[in-house]
Structures are given as C-alpha cells and as structure tokens.
Amino acid sequence: MGADRELRVLSALLLLLLLVQPHVVFSSTPPFACDPSNPSTPDYAFCKSTLPIDKRVSDLVSRLTLDEKISQLGDIAPAIPRLGVPSYKWWSEALHAFPKSYLPRLPSTPGYGIASDRDPRWGRGQETPGEDPMTASKYAVYFVRGLQGDSFRGRRYIASDCDAVALIYGADGYAKSAEDAVADVLKAGMDLNCGDYVQKYAGSAVKEGKLSESEINRALHNLFSLRMRLGLFNASPKHQASGTIFANQICSKEHQDLALEAAQDGVVLLKNTANLLPLARSKVTSLGVIGPNANVGYKLLGNYGGPPCKGITPLGALQTYVGSTRYVAGCDSAVCTSSSIDDAVQLAKSVDYVIMFMGLDQDQEREDLDRVDLVLPGMQQTLVSSVAGASKRPIILVLLSGGPVDITFAKLDGRIGGILWAGYPGEAGGLAIARIIFGEHNPGEASHSLAESYKVEAFYHKPETRGRLPVTWYPQEFTRVPMTDMRMRADAASGYPGRTYRFYTGKPVYRFGYGLSYTTYSYEFEAEAVTSIYLNDSLPLQATANSDIPSYNTASIGSNACGKLKLSAAVSVKNHGPMAGKHPVLLFSRWPSLQHGKPVKQLIGFKSVHLEAGEITKVVFSLWPCRQLSRAMGDGTRVLDGGSHFLVVGEKEHEINIVF
Incomplete structure (x- = not known):
C-alpha cells in the first residue's frame, strides 16, 4: 500500500516536471x-x-x-x-585611437572626442585629436565618413x-x-x-x-x-549579415597588423643625441630595462581601452631582440612613492645599454581625474637621473602618457641620449617601441600602407602626418594658470600666457608638431610662389579695434570672391639620408606681430611625401586665404588682414602681401 502511494506521488512529480519543463527552459534569458x-x-x-x-x-x-x-x-x-x-x-563605446598619429590617419578606427585639448592637465586629453582645430575638424570629417559608410540610413537621430x-x-x-x-x-x-x-x-x-x-x-x-x-x-x-563575424575575425592578422601600424606611426622621437638611435641589434650584447611601465600590458591601452586580442609588453618585445635582457621595476608603480634606486643603478652598471619606461598611467590622468602638475610623478626623476649617471652609455627614455610632461631635466641631460614618447599605443605598443628602437621603423615616417595590402575600404584617405606632437608640452610653471580660466589668447597685462600653440607666448618644453626622424630633411619655397594677393577695393572694410591694419570681413567678400583668391604654395623637400621614408610636411601661417589677439601661428595644411635617401621632390599646397589666412576676432567674426602674412615650413618662411 505504501509502495503504491509512493509510486503515485513519484508519477505525479514526473508529470509536473514534464508540464513545467518548457516554462523552466524558456523563462531563463533567451x-x-x-x-x-x-x-x-x-x-x-x-x-x-x-x-x-x-x-x-x-x-x-x-x-x-x-x-x-x-x-x-x-x-x-x-x-x-x-x-x-x-x-x-x-550603450556601446566607440573607444579611442592614437592622437599623435595625426589626421587623416585611420579614419574608421575607434575614435576620440572632437574636442580641443586646451589644458595639459586635463585627464581626458588622451581622448582627443590634440589641440589644433584644423586637425580636429579633419578628423571629424573622416571619422563620420567612416561611421556612415556608403549607405548610412541613420536619419533623424x-x-x-x-x-x-x-x-x-x-x-x-x-x-x-x-x-x-x-x-x-x-x-x-x-x-x-x-x-x-x-x-x-x-x-x-x-x-x-x-x-x-x-x-x-x-x-x-x-x-x-x-x-x-x-x-x-x-x-x-x-x-543575419553580421552573424558570420566571430572572435577570430576581430582578432585577425589584418587587424593586428593595423594595430601595429597605428602604434608605430604614433610614437614621437623627441631627442636623439649623436644618433644614439636606432640601436644596432648585432652590437647590443646585454640590455637593461628599468621602469614601472615596462612590464604591465594594460598600461599601454590608456582609458576606454577595449580588451586586447593579444599583446606583448615592452619588456617582452625587447627580450625577443636581445637575449641577455634583465629587468628592474625601479618603482612600485608610476606613482613611484618608493624606489629601488640601488637595484636599478647596479643593473645600469652591468649592461651595454639601458632603456627606461617611465611616465604616467590611468592613476594620474583619466576621466574624472586631472593632474595638478606636469612633472614626472613621485621619485621618477630621481630614478632616471641616478640610472643615467651610472650607465656606461647615454640611456634611452621612453614615456607613456596621454598628456604632456615637463621633462626639461631629461631634455638637457647629456647622459640621456634618446627620448621617445609613445602615448598609450595600444596592444601592439610594446612591439612598436622595440621595432623603432632597433631601426625596423623610422619614427616620424609612414608605415607601408596596410590599407593597400588588405584592401581595407575605410582607409580610402592616405596617411599624411604621423610621429608629431599633437599638443604643446608646457613647462611646470603653466600650472599657475587656473584650469577654470579657459581663455585662449594671451594677456600681457595680467601675465596670462595663452593656451595651445596658436596663442601660448611662453617657452614650451616641446612645441606642437615637433618630432624627429632617423633621417634629416630640408625645405625651400619655390621661386614661383605667389607674393601678393589683390582684393577688390570696393568691398567694405571691417572695423578692427585698436588696429591700423585694414581688414576685410570674409563674409563680406563672399564665397565666390573668396574662391577666386585660391593660390598655390610649392615647397621643395630634400631627404639628406641615410634612410628612405614617407615624410610629413606641415605648413603653418603666421602674422608679423601678435597685436590685437592674433595667433602666434596656425596649421593650415599638411602632406606627406616618400623620398629615397638624397632625393628631392616638390610638395604643392592649395590655399584659400579667406579660410586659412584669416583670423577670428573677439566676437567670432573672421577677418582677413591686409599687409604681410608668412607661410612657414620648418625654419623656412615665404611672405605673402595682401593688398586692398
């Protein structure tokens, strides 16, 4: 009797389980x-x-x-x-790219904010294209085109x-x-x-x-x-159309190669005394690697970094070049509140070459965290100077950071022979740095276009500049300027120095657009370059306060007349060797004086040219004076000043006179 009862209960339970089974399965998250x-x-x-x-x-x-x-x-x-x-x-982040690789660069890569990096202490400067408005505007155009593709249907959003x-x-x-x-x-x-x-x-x-x-x-x-x-x-x-995209395609060789290209093109060579770099792999028998940023892969990513496919730390990459590579952290972290200077000094004494990986990380700069000063954190400077004093040869200093750092001490120290700024170069950053140190990539030069190799449609616009600083590197004294005072123009009466390369009147540690190469170049403006531009004297002049220089409101000139003012500026560029490369040529304009709020200078064009060692070529820039030689007044009105304007490439200048 008891057994029958237990059997009926068991049968009922089994039936109940069968009845509810579909509900159990499909009540979970589908x-x-x-x-x-x-x-x-x-x-x-x-x-x-x-x-x-x-x-x-x-x-x-x-x-x-x-x-x-x-x-x-x-x-x-x-x-x-x-x-x-x-x-x-x-909410799906688009992440960020590589500001120091400039624009147009990788127009469809993950992007950064279309904002001007006005203050070197800003924690989110690493998310922007830099401080130049022309660069930011070009980036915006190509980034949006990359997002939209050829069949964008996102109307009314x-x-x-x-x-x-x-x-x-x-x-x-x-x-x-x-x-x-x-x-x-x-x-x-x-x-x-x-x-x-x-x-x-x-x-x-x-x-x-x-x-x-x-x-x-x-x-x-x-x-x-x-x-x-x-x-x-x-x-x-x-x-669905996207249903065939799997992890192995996201982490494909093509994508990893593109990550390496972007990282290489973004590294900036700041110092290279006596051509210390590149190192000859066959002549380096032992290598000492020192620094808190040398062996932590995630520090290469910066903020808003996605999960890397795979990567190698700078230490790991260098070990593939020199078998006898030894490592000492030197600091507990980039904060560097404590330092094992003695261990670092002993390592420096015992090896052929020393490479130090210092700088910042996301504990010093990120969203919601601005810096209060511009020097290396904690005991980093003491560590660097101590190692430089103990090393057999001048050392190589590699900096990771999003914002600029006042490294005047390293710039002036003859015991520090090479300085590289890598920013936050991403998952391939360790390998990129090693390749540059050993001469497999020339900093400030373009990589072979992987877009052509892999037929990546989004790379339709060729790279133009890379390996140049996207922001001014200010001295520590700039921290006296309140972050709440965002005026761009300098004010001599109050001692306000201005912001960004366009208006800063102080002496920078490194200027905007600075970057060295393993080869040298010279520039000359071509003799046929235009020297004068004549405007219709019937146009109404713009009243410019406290200025004896006549100016035209560009809106009064009109788009048709402005278009007719188009001119060309030709620059000859020579590669003095010893390496071939695709070299970026940056064209600036400046005014004869800084009176009445005029910019110090402004970037108006950039192009890149491939030159073999010893080769000379001509680069031609198309200029629209109403847009590229004009300036904004205090109320936002754009005016074109009469008189002298100077085109600047490197140390060479060409004068253009605007005649009313």
Missing part, C-alpha cells in the same frame, strides 16, 4: 529573440519577418506590461523571458550627453522633480536614456499623472523598430 525552438514564440506577429516592421512592433508593445515597458527605457534593456525577448545593451535627464532636475533646476524631468523629455520626443534614470522614475511619473502610457509606447515603437531593422527579431543572428 539567447536571441523569436527562437523557433521556443514553442511560445512562433505565433507572435512580432516574430513574423514577412510583416511590416510597424505591425510587428505594435504587436510586441501591446503584449508588454507597464513595468516591462518602463524597463526598456534605459541603456540596459533587460530580457522579457515570457516573450522570448533577450536583454539588449544600447539626435544624441545628447549622458545623465542629461538627471541634470535638468538636479543640476539645472529646469524640472521641479525627477518625475517632471522624465515626463518632459519623453513628451519632447526622447526615446532612450543613458543610464537608468528614466527606468527609476517613469513609473511614479505615470502614477502622478505626469506621463501617459501612450507616450511611453511612442518611445518603445522607435526603439524596437531599430532592433527589428537590425534583424534582432528574425531568429538566430547567425542567419
């Missing part, structure tokens, strides 16, 4: 929407790819509860297991800053409550909030009568329409 193996989804209209998207979205939204609807209004949209809808992450909804209540006081803020933005047409602010307060906004469910439905219609357009509700993503 791998993708509209899974045909899920018996609950085939009959849903939103899973029928043959129907118009509007009808599919309407069907899906109609099946959601209010709480489920609200849950979809943040950048992390949770799964809705009962309908077989997986979670979705809207507007994006604003993260946390913007919270700010209009908390910081700005525009809305009276969090519920008012959420209601205001959804009624105004916002669909999605970066973060979870809308998810937190939309429910109470509905309860208080400030927001209707239909207004939430409108936002959801746009959100789910996009996900359906991407094919995310068409069963397995393996059947």
Whole structure:
C-alpha cells in the first residue's frame, strides 16, 4: 500500500516536471529573440519577418506590461523571458585611437572626442585629436565618413550627453522633480536614456499623472523598430549579415597588423643625441630595462581601452631582440612613492645599454581625474637621473602618457641620449617601441600602407602626418594658470600666457608638431610662389579695434570672391639620408606681430611625401586665404588682414602681401 502511494506521488512529480519543463527552459534569458525552438514564440506577429516592421512592433508593445515597458527605457534593456525577448545593451563605446598619429590617419578606427585639448592637465586629453582645430575638424570629417559608410540610413537621430535627464532636475533646476524631468523629455520626443534614470522614475511619473502610457509606447515603437531593422527579431543572428563575424575575425592578422601600424606611426622621437638611435641589434650584447611601465600590458591601452586580442609588453618585445635582457621595476608603480634606486643603478652598471619606461598611467590622468602638475610623478626623476649617471652609455627614455610632461631635466641631460614618447599605443605598443628602437621603423615616417595590402575600404584617405606632437608640452610653471580660466589668447597685462600653440607666448618644453626622424630633411619655397594677393577695393572694410591694419570681413567678400583668391604654395623637400621614408610636411601661417589677439601661428595644411635617401621632390599646397589666412576676432567674426602674412615650413618662411 505504501509502495503504491509512493509510486503515485513519484508519477505525479514526473508529470509536473514534464508540464513545467518548457516554462523552466524558456523563462531563463533567451539567447536571441523569436527562437523557433521556443514553442511560445512562433505565433507572435512580432516574430513574423514577412510583416511590416510597424505591425510587428505594435504587436510586441501591446503584449508588454507597464513595468516591462518602463524597463526598456534605459541603456540596459533587460530580457522579457515570457516573450522570448533577450536583454539588449544600447550603450556601446566607440573607444579611442592614437592622437599623435595625426589626421587623416585611420579614419574608421575607434575614435576620440572632437574636442580641443586646451589644458595639459586635463585627464581626458588622451581622448582627443590634440589641440589644433584644423586637425580636429579633419578628423571629424573622416571619422563620420567612416561611421556612415556608403549607405548610412541613420536619419533623424539626435544624441545628447549622458545623465542629461538627471541634470535638468538636479543640476539645472529646469524640472521641479525627477518625475517632471522624465515626463518632459519623453513628451519632447526622447526615446532612450543613458543610464537608468528614466527606468527609476517613469513609473511614479505615470502614477502622478505626469506621463501617459501612450507616450511611453511612442518611445518603445522607435526603439524596437531599430532592433527589428537590425534583424534582432528574425531568429538566430547567425542567419543575419553580421552573424558570420566571430572572435577570430576581430582578432585577425589584418587587424593586428593595423594595430601595429597605428602604434608605430604614433610614437614621437623627441631627442636623439649623436644618433644614439636606432640601436644596432648585432652590437647590443646585454640590455637593461628599468621602469614601472615596462612590464604591465594594460598600461599601454590608456582609458576606454577595449580588451586586447593579444599583446606583448615592452619588456617582452625587447627580450625577443636581445637575449641577455634583465629587468628592474625601479618603482612600485608610476606613482613611484618608493624606489629601488640601488637595484636599478647596479643593473645600469652591468649592461651595454639601458632603456627606461617611465611616465604616467590611468592613476594620474583619466576621466574624472586631472593632474595638478606636469612633472614626472613621485621619485621618477630621481630614478632616471641616478640610472643615467651610472650607465656606461647615454640611456634611452621612453614615456607613456596621454598628456604632456615637463621633462626639461631629461631634455638637457647629456647622459640621456634618446627620448621617445609613445602615448598609450595600444596592444601592439610594446612591439612598436622595440621595432623603432632597433631601426625596423623610422619614427616620424609612414608605415607601408596596410590599407593597400588588405584592401581595407575605410582607409580610402592616405596617411599624411604621423610621429608629431599633437599638443604643446608646457613647462611646470603653466600650472599657475587656473584650469577654470579657459581663455585662449594671451594677456600681457595680467601675465596670462595663452593656451595651445596658436596663442601660448611662453617657452614650451616641446612645441606642437615637433618630432624627429632617423633621417634629416630640408625645405625651400619655390621661386614661383605667389607674393601678393589683390582684393577688390570696393568691398567694405571691417572695423578692427585698436588696429591700423585694414581688414576685410570674409563674409563680406563672399564665397565666390573668396574662391577666386585660391593660390598655390610649392615647397621643395630634400631627404639628406641615410634612410628612405614617407615624410610629413606641415605648413603653418603666421602674422608679423601678435597685436590685437592674433595667433602666434596656425596649421593650415599638411602632406606627406616618400623620398629615397638624397632625393628631392616638390610638395604643392592649395590655399584659400579667406579660410586659412584669416583670423577670428573677439566676437567670432573672421577677418582677413591686409599687409604681410608668412607661410612657414620648418625654419623656412615665404611672405605673402595682401593688398586692398
């Protein structure tokens, strides 16, 4: 009797398990929407790819509860297991690239912000193209083209800053409550909030009568329409256009080669006394590597760095060149509050050459963390000087940093023969640095275009400049300037020095655009270069305060007349050897004086040319005076000054006289 009862109970339990089994399986987070193996989804209209998207979205939204609807209004949209809808992450970083490799460089690589790096202490300067507005504008053009491709269909999209909804209540006081803020933005047409602010307060906004469910439905219609357009509700993503992209393609040889190219082209040679670099591999019998940045791979990535495919530290890369390579950290970290100077000194005494890896990391500069000074942190300078004094030969100093560092001591110290700035060069940075040190890549020169090798369509615009500083390297005394004072122009009366190479009147440690090469070049302006430009004397002159120089408002000249002023400037470039290379030529303009807020100089063009050792070639720049020789007045009006203007390449200048 007892056995029969136990059998009936067991049978009932087995039946119950069979009945609930589908629910157990499909109540967990589904791998993708509209899974045909899920018996609950085939009959849903939103899973029928043959129907118009509007009808599919309407069907899906109609099946959601209010709480489920609200849950979809943040950048992390949770799964809705009962309908077989997986979670979705809207917030996907584009990461950053390599500012010191300049533009146009890798236009479709992960990008950085279109912002001017005005202050050397700014922790996010590493995310920008640098301090020059022309470079930033060119970067913006090519980056956007790379994103859009040839068939961009992202019309009618507007994006604003993260946390913007919270700010209009908390910081700005525009809305009276969090519920008012959420209601205001959804009624105004916002669909999605970066973060979870809308998810937190939309429910109470509905309860208080400030927001209707239909207004939430409108936002959801746009959100789910996009996900359906991407094919995310068409069963397995393996059947979609992007379904064949796997990890091995992301980490392909082509992509790893491109990472190496970008890293190499970004390294800047700041000092090379007596041609210490490159080292001859056959003549280096032993190598000492010292520094906290030499053997930690993640420090190469900078902030907002994605997971690397694979990488090698600078120490690991150098060990492949010199078998007898020994390492001492020297400091516990880049902070360098404690230092094993004695160990580093002993190593320096015992090897042929010493390479030090110093600088900064994300503990000194990043988002939400600006620096308070510009010198090397902690005991780094003491360590470098001690090692330099003990080494048999002048040492090589490699700096990792996003922002500039005042290394005047190293620049002037004859015991430090070579200085390289690598920025944060990414996963291939260790190998790139080693290749440059041993002469397998010439800093300041272009790599062979991998775009041509691998037929990468997005690389349609050729590299033009690389291996040059994208920002001014200021001295430590610049820290006296308040970060809250963002005026660009210098003010002699108050001692304000100005900002960026265009307006800074102090003496920089290294100037914007500086960068050496393993070969040398000379420049000469061609004799046929234009010397005078004549403007229509009937045009109205622009009143320029406190200036006896006549100026034209470029808007008054008009686009047609400005176009007719186009001229060419030709520069001959000679490679004096000993290495061939593709050399960047930077063209600046300057005014005779800095009165009335004129820039010190401004970059107006750059091109690169490939030259064999001893070869001479001509580079021609097209110039539009209304755009490239004009300046902005205090109210933003652009004016073209009469009188002398100077074109500058290297140390050579060519005068152009604008005659009214």
